[in-house]
Each structure stands twice: as structure tokens, then as C-alpha cells.
Amino acid sequence: MARSTAQVVAGRKQSIVHAIRGLRLLVREEANARVHVAATLLAVLAGSTAHVSFAEWRWLALACALVWSAEAFNTAIERVCDRLSRDHDPLIGAAKDVAAGAVLVAALAAGAIGASIFLPHLMGFFE
């Protein structure tokens, strides 16, 4: 049976509620996510202080989103792995290592983006 518009909207609202619950769990239970909170706040503070351009804000937003997404997927994969087996299993270990590798790649890229934005501003400040 076709769902009414109100039901579709309610369903989408519920999806957002679930997603926010996931992000809250991430920050509450994952130490790395709290490091991302600090890094995100630092980027916003530095961006405001340095009066970065709109284009630079877009890069910063993309960098933060990249790291947060990688961390969320990493945590989801870890949880599923732990549900599958708590015993030592090379495949589980490999899956967790690869997922952690994705976070490392995202964090390195975000660091490079941050440096490419803030270093020129810093150099301009000291000139």
C-alpha cells in the first residue's frame, strides 16, 4: 500500500533521529571521536580568527566531514566485527586494520588541507 506524504516525512524524521543517536554514541564511546570534536572546534576557531575565505571554509567542512565519516564507518565495522567474534580471528583483525587505515588516510588528508589553508594565513600574519 502506498504511504502518505505524512508517513514518508515521519519516516525521514525518524532516520535523522537514528543518525543523531549514532553520532552521540560515537562521541560518548570512542576516544578518537572526541579528538575529532577538538580538531573540528579548533578548525572553526582558527578559520574564524584567520578570516578564511568562503572557498576555504568549504574545504575545511569537507575535511571535517571526511574524517567524521571515516571514523563513523570504522566504529560501525568494529561493532559488527565484535558481534561476529570476540575470539582472535585474522579476518576480523584484517577488517579492523583496513577500517582504521581509512581513518588514517582521511586524517592525513584533512591535516594536509588544514595546513594548505592555514600556513599561508600564518605566513601573512608574520610578514
Ligand SMILES: Nc1ncnc2c1ncn2[C@@H]1O[C@H](COP(=O)(O)OP(=O)(O)OP(=O)(O)O)[C@@H](O)[C@H]1O
Ligand atoms: N577479534 C580480533 N581478531 C584479531 N585481531 C583483532 C581482533 N580484534 C581486534 N584486533 C586487532 O586489534 C586492533 C584494535 O582493535 P580494537 O577493536 O581494539 O579497535 P580500537 O583500538 O578501538 O581501534 P580504533 O582506535 O581504530 O577505534 C585491530 O585493528 C586488529 O588489528
